[in-house]
Amino acid sequence: MIKSSIDKATGFEKRFENIDTVVFENSLGASKAVAEEIAALIRVKQSQKQPCVLGLATGSTPKGLYAELVRLHKEEGLSFKNVISFNLDEYYPMQPDSVHSYVRFMNELLFKHVDILPENVHIPDGTLTKAEISEYCNDYEAKIKALGGIDLQILGIGGNGHIGFNESGSLQNSRTRLVALDHITRVAASNDFGGLDKTPRTAITLGVKKIMEAKRVILMAWGEGKSNIIKAAAEGPVTNLVPASFLQEHTNSVFVMDKSAASKLTRINTPWLVEKIEWTEKMTRKAVLGLALKLKKPILMLTDADYIENGMSDLLADSGPAYDININIFNNVQHTITGWPGGKPNADDSKRPERAEPAKKRVLIFSPHPDDDIISMGGTFKRLQEQGHDVHVAYQTSGNIAVADDEAVRFASFVCDYNEKFGIKSNEAHAIYKKAIKFIKTKKDSEIDISEVRHIKGLIRKGEARATAHFVGLKDENIHFMELPFYETGTIEKKPIGEADVQITMDLIEKIKPHQIYAAGDLADPHGTHKVCLDAIFEAVKRLKPKAFMKDCWLWLYRGAWQEWGIDEIEMAVPMSPGQVLEKRNGIFKHQSQKDGVVFQGSDSREFWQRAEDRNRETAELYHQLGLAHYAAMEAFVRWEY
Ligand code: F6R
Numbered sequence: 132m133i134k135s136s137i138d139k140a141t142g143f144e145k146r147f148e149n150i151d152t153v154v155f156e157n158s159l160g161a162s163k164a165v166a167e168e169i170a171a172l173i174r175v176k177q178s179q180k181q182p183c184v185l186g187l188a189t190g191s192t193p194k195g196l197y198a199e200l201v202r203l204h205k206e207e208g209l210s211f212k213n214v215i216s217f218n219l220d221e222y223y224p225m226q227p228d229s230v231h232s233y234v235r236f237m238n239e240l241l242f243k244h245v246d247i248l249p250e251n252v253h254i255p256d257g258t259l260t261k262a263e264i265s266e267y268c269n270d271y272e273a274k275i276k277a278l279g280g281i282d283l284q285i286l287g288i289g290g291n292g293h294i295g296f297n298e299s300g301s302l303q304n305s306r307t308r309l310v311a312l313d314h315i316t317r318v319a320a321s322n323d324f325g326g327l328d329k330t331p332r333t334a335i336t337l338g339v340k341k342i343m344e345a346k347r348v349i350l351m352a353w354g355e356g357k358s359n360i361i362k363a364a365a366e367g368p369v370t371n372l373v374p375a376s377f378l379q380e381h382t383n384s385v386f387v388m389d390k391s392a393a394s395k396l397t398r399i400n401t402p403w404l405v406e407k408i409e410w411t412e413k414m415t416r417k418a419v420l421g422l423a424l425k426l427k428k429p430i431l432m433l434t435d436a437d438y439i440e441n442g443m444s445d446l447l448a449d450s451g452p453a454y455d456i457n458i459n460i461f462n463n464v465q466h467t468i469t470g471w472p473g474g475k476p477n478a479d480d481s482k483r484p485e486r487a488e489p490a491k492k493r494v495l496i497f498s499p500h501p502d503d504d505i506i507s508m509g510g511t512f513k514r515l516q517e518q519g520h521d522v523h524v525a526y527q528t529s530g531n532i533a534v535a536d537d538e539a540v541r542f543a544s545f546v547c548d549y550n551e552k553f554g555i556k557s558n559e560a561h562a563i564y565k566k567a568i569k570f571i572k573t574k575k576d577s578e579i580d581i582s583e584v585r586h587i588k589g590l591i592r593k594g595e596a597r598a599t600a601h602f603v604g605l606k607d608e609n610i611h612f613m614e615l616p617f618y619e620t621g622t623i624e625k626k627p628i629g630e631a632d633v634q635i636t637m638d639l640i641e642k643i644k645p646h647q648i649y650a651a652g653d654l655a656d657p658h659g660t661h662k663v664c665l666d667a668i669f670e671a672v673k674r675l676k677p678k679a680f681m682k683d684c685w686l687w688l689y690r691g692a693w694q695e696w697g698i699d700e701i702e703m704a705v706p707m708s709p710g711q712v713l714e715k716r717n718g719i720f721k722h723q724s725q726k727d728g729v730v731f732q733g734s735d736s737r738e739f740w741q742r743a744e745d746r747n748r749e750t751a752e753l754y755h756q757l758g759l760a761h762y763a764a765m766e767a768f769v770r771w772e773y
Contacts, residue, residue: 132171133164133349133385146405147397148365149379152386154393158353161387162195165285165349169200170209172283172347177213182251184275185216186284186337187241188295189233192351193285194240201244211247217275218254219286219295220336223264223309225257231324232257255335261309264335268307272341284345288352291315292360292373296336299372303380306338318736339377348384350375352392355694361388362395404442410449412463417699418443419460420757424698429758430461465759467704472511472768473520473647484703484770485647485685492646494522495639499651499664499691500530501596502722505603506743508649508689509715510707511766516604523643525611526596527636527664528618529589532580534724536571539587543567579621589614591724598721611639617663628663628670636671644680648672652688652769661691672773686771695746695767698753702770706762707747715747716740 133153146152155161169185176183187193203209218233227234234254242252253274259267275281291299291313298313310333312320317330324330342348352361364375365386371377378384390399398405403418410418422441423430438447438456450456466482474480476490494515498504504512504524516522543564550561567583574580580588593612600610613635617626640648650668653661668686675681687703690696707715719740720726726738737745747764755761 132347133168133387148386149369150365150381150384150386152365152388152393152396154388154390154399156390158195158351158389161351161353161389162193163199165196165351165387166199166203168349169196169283169285170203170207173209173211173214176282177210182213182215182278184278184280184282185214186281186286186342186345187216187218187237188285188287189218189220189236190287192287192353196285196351197240200241204245209245211245214247215251215278216247216253217271217281217337219342220334221255221257222331223255223257223259223333223335225331227258255307255337257335264309268309268335271337272307275341281341281345282347284342284348286342286348286350286375288350288357288360288364288375289313289316290319290356290360292364292375294339294342294350294375294378296334297339297342297374299374301339301374302371303343303377304338304340306340307336308338309333310336339374343377343381346383348378348381349387350378350384351387353389355391355394357388357392358395361386361392362397366397401442403446407445410446413699415446415450415456416460416463417697418446419456420464420699423757424753427756429756430464431457431758433457461758464754464757467701468706468754468759468765469703470514470706471518472703472705473515473518484768489646492520493643494520494647494649495643495645496522496524496649497527497651497664497668498524498596499527499661500533501526501528501592502530502599502719502725502739503651503661503691504596505599505715505718505721506739507651507653507691508705508766508768509603509718509743510711510747510764511649511689511705511768513603513711513714513718514705520647521609522603522605523609523611523645524596524600524605525613525639526593527613527615527667528660529585529612529614530592531585531588532621534588534591536574536584538591538724539584540568540571542591543587582621585619585621592722595722595724599718602718602721613639615664615667617667618660625660625663628666632663632667633670633674636667637675640671640675640684641678644684646683646685648684648686649768650686650688650771651691652771653691653694669773676773686773687768688771689766689768695750696769698750698757700769701750701767703768704750704754704765705768706751706760707764707766709763712744712747712764716744719743 173183218237221233222231225232237254256267286294288294293316296310296312297305298310298316312332312334317327321327321330363373367373367376369376369379393399401421402408408414419430422437423433426437433453435447435451435453438444438453467484469484472485473492473494474485474487475483476487478487480487496504496512546564547561563583567587570581570584597610615632615635617628617632620626650665651661652665672686747766750765750767751762754765
């Protein structure tokens, strides 16, 4: 069993969580540990000649777990002959052979690779008529009961705290049933279904009651995107608004997380409230900024009493009085602000985020999708160019899957209409465009685009990216399209990072020999592209490190469209005037295919330019609240030591 992290001597005293939680370095290690527990249970049951009843989940979270179970079967002889599985849920209506069905998901990821008996697999049936559902659900529960209940239930958690498809508002004694899906759940699923209008509105789910009756429950969560709901479910009140919080009342359940999903738990986010800590510079900054924001006071207004009343008296005892700590942190934050992201020439740079020398730097901005550069660091991009640096931008992927079909038809028709209007003889290109249009018009839901369509979509995004880079002032030779191969699957599911991706990245860095690299340090991208792009850069700089030019190369991370760095993490904040904010907005507008209802909206209904403006304004406002200068907007960066 996964080792409980509760200190037996103090119980829950040293933490705010009301449930056992175990935090792993990453989801890979966590998935392996969960797989180990499942394997051990299967083996114990085998030795007792008993069936092992598993409750299984779908979604992105258990993918690593299933991969590890398959490995255990193939390499370590783990047999699934005694396993009887019950899946949590299925969309309704849903045909089992649809690419979106959980039947297909389970077969592809687990069942077809192991020796589970087909008659032992149970997944709610999405093909029933409405009239049949209620009896079917009773029967589903009766089967579980007849087997003595679920031995081990695997769960993911929805952004709204749902378990299975028991959405916010589900009761603790809810039964297996047909449910309406929450808007948040549908938005999260809409990326897979190719838009919200194509996403099912209902599903059949195992009820909370049966989940709670399982003898053991393991809820898994990965990534920063889950951190807020994990905190609510583990530390907040037991409430049907967050169904995962019911697990606090289960006597044998655990939340298994990676570091990012656990990052908002009190013992991790504000450990000084839980136990005595070592007050490093970083921790002090985090605590003081958190205190100022909590009390809505500028840093320099914090008093001894504020420190004492908020669990920071030992910091005060070590480094106080308050004024000394305040001024130190204030200066520290002040020094992150610079209008000179490439360094200020002829200035004392000892307290600035960037070096003064060389005055003119070679800068390489990596943009995972064709619009991340302008969305996330458009103001800084323009400043670097205006301040005379040799700025290059490299678009890592084509971004082609995020172009809507009608957009591709519009461009293809333009070429065809032009040819026809001016009597240009039908040529090979004409035929290609016609083929693309015909394909799209007869395309089935979720069918993968043929390569002609993918190229048209890629070209649309290329044109938009080039328009932005020209708008910023770059010459054509400074604009690079990398088209990293991992991305080019035509589907949302990408290949893992490959040698070719790293090599292409290394070649470009070697060619430019930059003094500054900017990269998207965003790990919360809904479909993982940013993470792979970042991994390719990390691997490339690691391998290039011994080269002489790399000694002068600093790596700065910006965040993608989905979130911002924590205020305490920011090492360079580049302010923008109201005019510069508008200029950035116009730069983002060049990406017409990503406006007005994009394919990958994520769980945020604002357009990209709105998210960028809100985020940059919020950062500036946080600085202002802390008692620093008030700017219209700020872009934030963290320096990455490699
Ligand atoms: C899946 C299920 C859901 C997911 C949850 C998290 O069978 O019942 O509760 O576990 O929506 O989804 P992911 O893992 O995709 O973040």
